[in-house]
Amino acid sequence: MEAGTWSWNDREILRYLGCKTADTPETVRTLIEECKTELEQSAAPKAVWREFPLTVQGQEIDMGCLKTSSRHLSRNLRDCDRILLFGATLGAGVDILLGRYEKLQLSKAVVLQASAVAMLETYCDETIKQLKEEYLAEGAYLRPRFSPGYGDFSLECQRMIVPALDLNRRIGVTLTDALLMLPSKSVTAAVGISQVPADCRVEGCEVCGKRDCLYRR
Amino acid sequence: MSILQELKERILFCDGGMGSLLQAAGLKAGELPGTWNICRPEVVVQIHKEYLDAGADIVTANTFGVDRLKYHEASEYKLDAVIAAAIKNAREAVAQSGKKAWVALDLGPTGKLLKPLGDLGFEEAVALYKEVIQIGVREGADLILIETMSDSYETKAAVLAAKESCSLPIFVTVTFDERGKLLTGGTPASIVAMLEGLGVDVLGINCGLGPAQMKEILKEMLAVSSTPIMVNSNAGLPRSKQGQTVYDIDADQFAEIMEKMAVMGVRIVGGCCGTTPEHISKVASRCRHLTPVPVTAKKRTVISSFAQAVEIGKSPVIIGERINPTGKSRFKQALREHNLEYILQEGVTQQDHGAHVLDVNVGLPEIDEAAMLEEVVKELQSVIDLPLQLDTADSAAMERAMRIYNGKPLINSVNGKEESMKAIFPLVKKYGGVAVALCLDEHGIPETAQGRIEIAEKIYQNAAEYGIGPENILIDALCLTVSSDSKGAVTTLETLRRVRDELGGKTILGVSNISFGLPKREIINGAFFTMAMQNGLSAAIINPNSEAMMNAYYSFRALMDLDPQCGDYIGAYGGQGAAAGTGNGAGAGQGAALSLAVSIEKGLREQAAAAVTEQLKDRNPLEIINSQMIPALDRVGKGFEKGTLFLPQLLMSAEAAKAAFEIIKVRMDESGVKQEKKGTVILATVKGDIHDIGKNIVKVLLENYGYQVLDLGKDVPPEQIAETAVKQQVKLVGLSALMTTTVPSMEETIRLLRASAPWAKVMVGGAVLTQDYADSMGADRYCRDAMASVNYAEEVFG
Known part of the structure; x- marks a missing residue:
């Protein structure tokens, strides 16, 4: 990606860093700007998605390639008859950059982490926004994306989602035995498709049970 | 005639996509294609046969992604059997076609990233590939095709495995993204250098891109390669259409571009994702009569x-x-x-x-x-x-x-x-x-x-x-x-x-x-x-x-005349006049004292180093540490705890202090003075977890406060942590975990520590931990941030 081409969400970066917007010192702001430039040079954002049939009965969810039980996800999928499985990554270049600064300059590594997460979130939001418009054109509505690990949507599901999307071959995403995706700045998510519009305000962060989380919105 | 001999005479054709055709025949998303070698051999044989009829000289056995990680002890189908069936199916198709053709054992990425980016060791990767290659060779493969590789390190592991297991020809193709780079950053020139160093017989490009996007990358490869080049392109750039993958060009356009590549110098042409026997047939009929471009030694x-x-x-x-x-x-x-x-x-x-x-x-x-x-x-x-x-x-x-x-x-x-x-x-x-x-x-x-x-x-x-x-x-x-x-x-x-x-x-x-x-x-x-x-x-x-x-x-x-327009010269010296001599006010006496403390509080590394150098001229190192550096670090730490300073600032201050300590340390070594360490602390990210930034933050702070840190790294087995605690009689152990899935190994580590090093206190931290979690595991202290760990260390050793 070319430097200066990404539209950054500074508020999110500062939120991940635990900084209050008003009193962020100049030194930190400079660091953030450096990180943005280096990320734009190192990141290679990629995404894939695939549609699957969906049946939901109570908490039991069946998407063909994956059967699971989740109260939170099933609520998110109310009135949906199909589902998009979605995967995205910023690529291994970002991990190489993070590894470099973890060894050479930790303060920068911390700011890079925050900036990279913000970048990935924006990328996912933008990609899904486009998909939303495409589906809207055929009269269908996409629900908010919901990732394994949110609420009671089991991380174990990654074992099925990663091969179902062929993530390794298509965008280079791998899964460790501990169900961690690598490159580390990667996301998978389930996105319900419905014929019914819904005002579903509850999104990712808010459904999480960890109420004392430092990063809670 | 061997395939390498034949390659000298004419352009050869490889087959096309297998996975997409298996899916069309009913392979489900996420189902392992290798399994179809045994449960649906007729489908696999038929696909091979169609490619052979279309003109393919090389059929790739259906072994892509088949290895011990996917076919392990608990799997329904055994690794040996899957590979044996795959080679047999390919052979069967060759026999049915009545053609002379070669069967390639097909190897792809393991699906794991190699250390340090991932969790698979280099030698583990070599061993995974070796196992597959040994079975494939025993079952009669004619060549080894290592393809769709997007990490040079994993590619090297696979090639070494092949070199150490057999003397069959080794073909390697790698996958570039639209920037013309491997996923881990390699370029056409860097990968050609490595593969030629390893002495592979054929190298090239496959997957990832359509033929149109591959042409520029190919040009770069041809310019530097002294080895025959192979291109197996996708059927075009994919996009989703009503949930299905479709490609932006058709078989005729595909064949047209592949022909251009053959004219440029490609010696083996074939297809990858989305290509069908129709694609290969059209490519073969366009390229069959071309005179192959000779492969020349570039002597670079x-x-x-x-x-x-x-x-x-x-x-x-x-x-x-x-x-x-x-x-x-x-x-x-x-x-x-x-x-x-x-x-x-x-x-x-x-x-x-x-x-x-x-x-x-x-x-x-x-x-x-x-x-x-x-x-x-x-x-x-x-x-x-x-x-x-x-x-x-x-x-x-x-x-x-x-x-x-x-x-x-x-x-x-x-x-x-x-x-x-x-x-x-x-x-x-x-x-x-x-x-x-x-x-x-x-x-x-x-x-x-x-x-x-x-x-x-x-x-x-x-x-x-x-x-x-x-x-x-x-x-x-x-x-x-x-x-x-x-x-x-x-x-x-x-x-x-x-x-x-x-x-x-x-x-x-x-x-x-x-x-x-x-x-x-x-x-x-x-x-x-x-x-x-x-x-x-x-x-x-x-x-x-x-x-x-x-x-x-x-x-x-x-x-x-090696530096066009003297660009590098000007780059190196052009801006020097203005930048020279930027002081930071590090004068003598009280002025410098202020400057060191302020430099640390503001997180200015170079200024802190300069200030301490100045002070060392007439002050005792220990006095500088105790009267200026520690108080400055304390003020920063308090600010962080009160929420007036944030993590990046805390770390920048820590780094500034560290730079100053480094200079003091050299001075003390020279004069033979030793600074007593306050105590020794073990830090480790637990087994299964490979994120260690949190642990590293704790480390830099503890070191600044005068503790000796034994950093055991990430993904550390419980036994290693317990053994180190016993061997070095360590009083405090800090454990970090980022993922819920690795909390059990933290628990296991604590259990082991309690049994073998009951004197050791255990502090825990990490994104997923809470006070409740820490209590239920029996940790002595939950540290919600890095300063909390410093405070606990001061308690334990204080």
């Missing part, structure tokens, strides 16, 4: 890292000499303490000053050089993207380093002695590399240029017997110090010139040897360096942090 002297290739022989190449303990007590100490950060910093500084390659020498009498060289090379190649020059006299250490090196290294060194050539050349043949060849032999260093030229010729000849061309040798003309031999420089310069003019070879020199024993060595070094470049020196081992040397380098390039 080139080395590579995971990310870039460096060509030697056009413009002089700078090899940074600073990673070497000779005569450096701080460096020796860093090696003994496994202080890799210090070594990395030496590398980064040299890169910043313009080095193209880094020499790596870690030889010390009292350390295990082979283990140390491996450790340092792994660390350097994870942080710095420059190629390395592996520098050791110990051939066992050399082999280990060459094996785990991610690319094609410079090898320092071989010489004209039989014994040396016998030790080094087989390694170059196996792992690839460019060898530095010293002009000396059993009789010592010849005094005349003629004598040195004769040794160079002998070395070239001997290398050729191993199949190593002169392009993979750099002749070291050697220079003897001019203060003891007044002809030293003249002889060296003549040797350089004659290697270039008479032998057509490339040269290298440790330039600064010339000035030993003389005052103001830089003056002689700079002048000699210019003269050496003028006489043809291709690569110089120098200190790139030396202004005199880099002045010579930039001037030479500008004067010799």
